[in-house]
Amino acid sequence: MNIAVHNNLKALVDYYHENKLSHTYLLETNDIEKCYAELKIIIKNINCPHEYQDNCANCNLCKLLDNNYLPSFLVIEPDGKIIKKEQILDLKTRFSTIPIYTKENIYIIKNAECLNATSANMMLKFIEEPENNILGFFITNNVNNVISTIKSRCEIVKVFYEANMDSIYNNPYFSLVYSYLQKIELEKSKAILYNKSIFLNNANLDYNLIFKLMLDIYIQAIKVKMGEEDQEYSEQFAFLLKNDLKELRRREQIISAYLEELIYNVNIELFLDKFVIELSDFNE
Numbered sequence: 001m002n003i004a005v006h007n008n009l010k011a012l013v014d015y016y017h018e019n020k021l022s023h024t025y026l027l028e029t030n031d032i033e034k035c036y037a038e039l040k041i042i043i044k045n046i047n048c049p050h051e052y053q054d055n056c057a058n059c060n061l062c063k064l065l066d067n068n069y070l071p072s073f074l075v076i077e078p079d080g081k082i083i084k085k086e087q088i089l090d091l092k093t094r095f096s097t098i099p100i101y102t103k104e105n106i107y108i109i110k111n112a113e114c115l116n117a118t119s120a121n122m123m124l125k126f127i128e129e130p131e132n133n134i135l136g137f138f139i140t141n142n143v144n145n146v147i148s149t150i151k152s153r154c155e156i157v158k159v160f161y162e163a164n165m166d167s168i169y170n171n172p173y174f175s176l177v178y179s180y181l182q183k184i185e186l187e188k189s190k191a192i193l194y195n196k197s198i199f200l201n202n203a204n205l206d207y208n209l210i211f212k213l214m215l216d217i218y219i220q221a222i223k224v225k226m227g228e229e230d231q232e233y234s235e236q237f238a239f240l241l242k243n244d245l246k247e248l249r250r251r252e253q254i255i256s257a258y259l260e261e262l263i264y265n266v267n268i269e270l271f272l273d274k275f276v277i278e279l280s281d282f283n284e
């Protein structure tokens, strides 16, 4: 299969053909719209009655799926800031009959963190009765913000796309993370203090996004170090580029490991202290 989608999504097609697909997935991504578009390619791929080609234009099924007109396929997006119980009721009504054109009734819920307790409770019935041909996908920026009764019943798949400089600069946490990295790289002995002054004094920070952004910044630094020219980056991130390639890779691995740990509920103060000690490598 040669389709341009994220590898972790592509793997779902293999699971499907091996009959190993779960009934409910929670996709965590840094780009909800892109993830949604690629997920639709996957859904077309597994349902297309022909040998699926990129942008299958030959069949009605793919056309109907493209336009969200297929009766056995429903996309739910938040109405304002929440997903309302009426939207879930609509889903239940639609999917109370067996699917006709596809093997499963398939739903996608975008911004799954917008399910409130009422609508989430209504959703649980679908998730708990997997025998009735329903395949579900929740998409979110942060699994920790998804109500735990839903999260615990889903298989979590990470669909993170490589950042470019634009997405790094446009990240809402850019200036916060930039000043943090600058301080912990240049003033290592005081690094722990900056956990408090920069992060912990702010309530309600999304540490998942913060750590993902840090990771993206170090990945870019590694690229620049390896000779991929980016003048703008080299000037702004000189404080990172003074590290050699080995050091940058070590930091990348540490940040990546801590990002994984954030799936679990952590004590953020201890978490950050441990992180900064490991990252700063006080032995040098």
Ligand SMILES: [Zn+2]
Pocket: 048, 049, 050, 052, 056, 057, 058, 059, 061, 062
């Ligand atoms: Zn098709």
